[in-house]
Amino acid sequence: MPSCGNAWLNNSLLDEFSRVEEIKGQRSANVLTAAKPRRKLVGQALAGLTPGEWTSVDGLFTDMRAAGLNPVVHRSERALWKLYLEDPQYGSLGYDGYHGWSLLQGRYTLAVLFEYAATLGLIDIEYVPPAGARDDYRDNWGADYLDQLSRYDGLSALRLNPLGAHAVGLTGDYAPAQAPVSAVPAGRVTVLANFDIVALDGLPSADTLLLDAFCDRKTDRVWTLTTTSLLQALDRGHTLDELRGYLNQAASHSVPQTVTTLLDDTGRRTGRLRDTGQTHLIECADEALAVLVISDRRLRVLCTRIGERHLVVTPDRLPAFRKAALALGYPLA
Known part of the structure; x- marks a missing residue:
């Protein structure tokens, strides 16, 4: 996969399996395998999906097993005995038939999908309350006390979206979809020559988030544009066209020359410094x-x-x- 997809796969700050808290013994020495190789297998599974088509989680599990994508979480059979539910002896997962694929590899896969892929916006998901959503752990000792094995049990289906297809290398350049500017009613804000943006009647959440991204907030209904606030927005990946389009449509009057000059001056700085990669x-x-x-x-x-x-x-x-x-x-x- 290209580098754009590798960033989330190479993160080493968190082993997602640690979020499956009902499976105890994970902190014992030499129990868990390295997280990054496991996570890359899940990334390969995503790359095997058809973008835009919904896939059930169990269907994904079946495809992963057929393709040999097996994100094993335990280092050895001996390590498997150290993982358990409720009690380290009676609830050990080392017993035959008590550590099925969906119980360990499956729960790890669900955690990666939920904690990384969904959070980053790479996949769309269907999620229901996790209590009772899966019953593959019910035969294990100690399971009678558990309504769910993990918070991810409610993840029932997923769909690889355009950003995800780009991240796993199925498509080329990705351009985020822009909401049609014409959908923004005029007269929502007043843009002043001193760089203040005023919304006397309040604003919808989407408008507020956009102004918060580009401006410094002075009060609940007043924002101000500065060179610093604009540069910070650009550094976070926003574009000045987002703000220009919004102001041109939402402003009650023409945008003052002082503001357009500020935007033009800031725009001229864009692209003057470029990260061309590692050397x-x-x-x-x-x-x-x-x-x-x-x-x-x-x-x-x-x-x-x-x-x-x-x-x-x-x-x-x-x-x-x-x-x-x-x-x-x-x-x-």
């Missing part, structure tokens, strides 16, 4: 070696010198740089 910083032992490398006909086109002893190499050129440096007699450590 490798190569440190030379001394300035003489840096000069030697940058003078070599094969190496000089593969790197850029910065400072006296450092070179910058982009990831796509690193293999060629390594090979040319070795040919020059300096293997890259």
